[in-house]
Amino acid sequence: MASHDHHAGHHHDHASHAQGHHHGHDHSHGHAHAPANFGKVFAIGISLNTALVVAEAVYGYIANSTALLADAGHNLSDVLGLVVAWGASVASKRAPSGRFTYGLRASTILSALANAVFLLVATGAIGWEAILRLREPQPIAGVTVMVVAGIGILINGATAMLFARGRKDDINIEGAFLHMAGDAAVSLGVVVSAALIIWTGWLWLDPVTSLAICATILWSTTSLLRSSIDMSMAAAPKGTDLDAIRAFLLNRPGVSAIHDLHVWPISTTETALTCHLVMPGGAAGDAFLMETAQLLKTSFRIGHTTLQVETGADNGCALAPDDVV
Known part of the structure; x- marks a missing residue:
């Protein structure tokens, strides 16, 4: 997986077309309390x-x-x-x-x-x-x-x-x-x-x-x-099924590929996720992002989610083969 630094240049370049960021924060999620x-x-x-x-x-x-x-x-x-x-x-x-x-x-x-x-x-x-x-x-x-x-x-x-x-x-x-x-x-x-x-x-x-x-x-x-x-070392928390998370995100409506999937602990009870979703048809809107974050929370106990939507069009940086899932 490439780091986010690899794509830092296009976080704002994509503002003119479908891009979405969503944070799913719920400080009572899982067993964080x-x-x-x-x-x-x-x-x-x-x-x-x-x-x-x-x-x-x-x-x-x-x-x-x-x-x-x-x-x-x-x-x-x-x-x-x-x-x-x-x-x-x-x-x-x-x-x-x-x-x-x-x-x-x-x-x-x-x-x-x-x-x-x-x-x-x-x-x-x-x-x-x-x-x-x-x-x-x-x-x-x-x-x-x-x-x-x-x-x-x-x-x-x-x-x-x-x-x-x-x-x-x-x-x-x-x-x-x-x-x-x-x-x-x-x-x-x-x-x-x-x-x-x-x-x-x-x-x-x-x-x-x-x-x-x-x-x-x-x-x-x-x-x-x-x-x-x-x-x-920011390893995915024990019991986290990364393959299942990849499959879940790839199966979301309109998603053709994903890259830069990162899952790491921000405390001993809280898990964060960031991922870029390639959606050729454009962003599906806030409801799609909120639903995806909620499903990640209930299915995988991930309470802090950040998703970025890309159309896969000319985005100013070519994806390396191992970047795309």
């Missing part, structure tokens, strides 16, 4: 997890438990992740201004990417600590560790459930969910290993359990990282 409903959830999650970080750090030091200290560090990274995600969800609702013509919606994409990186860094730190403890196992205050980590399970599990309903529609919310679910898993591993150490005296169980948890977190983070990188 999801982040707006999570302000209270973010506030609760950040408050509870900040308290947990303090408790785990204090009691980890008292109980001589590197596992609890590592869990505190992991929770601290997640508190930072939640702050970033919350900030992005708030920023995404700011009205467009200045150079940011889409507002700050894309901050939700950057937030999802940052969350994935936070998870990877935190997991790496826990894994390194586990490897060191395999080499030099240390005794721990098992009961204290179990109680504090058990509280961690309750807090992180409850917070994860608060985010669960929005995770399918917004990878920014999914990032927050994975953070909390990962923390609950880490805390569960700490509880189980502490109980087994009390029962068997096998100090190596704690670092082995930590490594297993790290592997689980890495596996779940891979999808989030890949999706957020794709979105950062």
Whole structure:
């Protein structure tokens, strides 16, 4: 596909004959409103997890438990992740201004990417600590560790459930969910290993359990990282059927060809589309453009549509073979 720059010269040249531009904007479309409903959830999650970080750090030091200290560090990274995600969800609702013509919606994409990186860094730190403890196992205050980590399970599990309903529609919310679910898993591993150490005296169980948890977190983070990188690169959102969109546009009345079809995310919940429609008979009018935008919204969850109609006559720039569909 050629970029729009290739055709920049004829945006105004066509004004004398059939050209149409239409923006289909509906800020409540699809699940674009999801982040707006999570302000209270973010506030609760950040408050509870900040308290947990303090408790785990204090009691980890008292109980001589590197596992609890590592869990505190992991929770601290997640508190930072939640702050970033919350900030992005708030920023995404700011009205467009200045150079940011889409507002700050894309901050939700950057937030999802940052969350994935936070998870990877935190997991790496826990894994390194586990490897060191395999080499030099240390005794721990098992009961204290179990109680504090058990509280961690309750807090992180409850917070994860608060985010669960929005995770399918917004990878920014999914990032927050994975953070909390990962923390609950880490805390569960700490509880189980502490109980087994009390029962068997096998100090190596704690670092082995930590490594297993790290592997689980890495596996779940891979999808989030890949999706957020794709979105950062303006790739069509996951699940977008470009072939079906091309077929739909080509089957619209009066359309003989299309070119410069671009589909990209402008946030973790909103998708935009631009396309040039070649209509030899001329533009079909506003009703045609509005209906096409509405169908794209309902069939493909594309809420921001810009269509340009061309007659295919002498337009001042020849189309390359791969430009035309």
